[in-house]
Amino acid sequence: MYAFDFVKPATLADAVTALGQDGAMPLSGGQTLLPTMKQRLNSPETLVSLTGITDLKGVRREGDALVIGAATTHAEVARDAAGDYPGLAALAGQIGDPAVRSRGTLGGSIANNDPSACYPAAVLGSGATIITNMREISAGDFFQGMFATALEEGEIITAIRFPIPERSAYAKFHQPASRFALTGAFVAQYAGGVHVAITGASESGVFRWSEAEAALSGNFSPDALNGLSVPAKGMIGDLHGTPEYRAHLAGVMTRRAVAAAS
Numbered sequence: 110m111y112a113f114d115f116v117k118p119a120t121l122a123d124a125v126t127a128l129g130q131d132g133a134m135p136l137s138g139g140q141t142l143l144p145t146m147k148q149r150l151n152s153p154e155t156l157v158s159l160t161g162i163t164d165l166k167g168v169r170r171e172g173d174a175l176v177i178g179a180a181t182t183h184a185e186v187a188r189d190a191a192g193d194y195p196g197l198a199a200l201a202g203q204i205g206d207p208a209v210r211s212r213g214t215l216g217g218s219i220a221n222n223d224p225s226a227c228y229p230a231a232v233l234g235s236g237a238t239i240i241t242n243m244r245e246i247s248a249g250d251f252f253q254g255m256f257a258t259a260l261e262e263g264e265i266i267t268a269i270r271f272p273i274p275e276r277s278a279y280a281k282f283h284q285p286a287s288r289f290a291l292t293g294a295f296v297a298q299y300a301g302g303v304h305v306a307i308t309g310a311s312e313s314g315v316f317r318w319s320e321a322e323a324a325l326s327g328n329f330s331p332d333a334l335n336g337l338s339v340p341a342k343g344m345i346g347d348l349h350g351t352p353e354y355r356a357h358l359a360g361v362m363t364r365r366a367v368a369a370a371s
Contacts, residue, residue: 111146114155121164121242121267127157128263135159135265137180137217140209165216165267175273176240179216179266186215196277196297196370200231203281205288216266222314224255224345225289227281229315231271234295234306238270245270255314274299278369280362281309284349291349292358294318296366302326305363310344310355321363330371331364 118124127133132154136142145151159165165180168189175194177186187202187210204210204218204227218228219239232239232248239246242265251259260266274297281293290309297304303325305318324333339359344352 111149111152113146113153115158116155117158117161119161119163121162121265124157124159124162124265125242125263127155128265130155133157135220137220138182138213140205140213140217141221141223142217159216159265160214171270173273175271176268177215177271178268179220180214181216183210183213183215183218194271194273194277196274196279196295197231197235197271200227200279200295203227203279203283203288209288215269219251219269220258220260220266222252222256222258223289224311224314225284225287225291225309227279227290227293227308230290230293230295230306230308231279232269233315233317234277234297234304235271235274236299236304237272239266240268240270241266249317252315255312257314272299274304276370278366280365280369282358282362292355292362294359294362294366296325296363296370298325298329298370303329307339307359307363310339310359312343312345318359318363325367329367331367334360334364334367 116127134153136156136158159180166178168177183201183204187198191198218226237248239251246259277297279295281290284291292309295306303322305321308315320337339356341352341356344355346352
């Protein structure tokens with residue numbers, strides 16, 4: 110590791126000011142940023158920790174939605190969201206290992222938008238709203254491709270608002286070494302229909318599977334997916350699996366998620 114400055118502001122305003130300095134980068138759980146710094150893929154002059162800002166932490170119910178602070182760890186989401194949104198809590202409990210879950214944060218995960226991360230599937234599949242220090246962004250507008258989001262320079266995620274579904278579940282095929290999703294599916298049923306979001310499969314990052322949503326909105330059962338498949342074109346192909354394999358897993362994981370939610 111090389112030399113850099115470290116600041117830990119106590120307020121959002123102080124964090125925004127600190128991040129306005131040249132060479133400053135935000136640090137949340139550090140599960141991606143710190144390894145990339147060790148590999149010299151990132152070299153910020155100053156790390157601005159967001160974990161000391163109380164307003165960015167916690168899980169609270171607001172009407173028909175669950176609002177989770179961006180600096181809330183995976184372990185805290187798994188524990189504190191279980192009563193109101195068990196599908197989301199179960200997803201958080203599958204991320205990484207206990208060490209990762211104790212440090213990694215919800216906001217850090219979706220700001221990084223790793224194509225194999227779990228949280229983007231829950232955010233998109235819930236039709237969630239990303240709240241920042243500047244505005245509110247719908248999940249459909251937030252994720253803009255692999256490692257790309259709608260966040261602008263100096264914009265900080267403060268919370269995510271999740272509409273609570275009638276039922277939901279997440280199923281993923283674990284990449285054994287990293288515990289990332291080789292492919293994962295998040296399914297949520299609302300009064301207006303069913304949402305299905307797939308992560309870990311597409312070169313474009315997380316996406317909604319509209320054909321499955323239409324079928325499940327009429328019949329919420331694994332059988333409703335018979336005959337449906339995700340096209341292999343545009344899926345990720347690497348040493349862990351071909352595009353065809355990931356397309357197949359998308360269907361398998363969606364069926365498993367529907368069965369679990371049922």
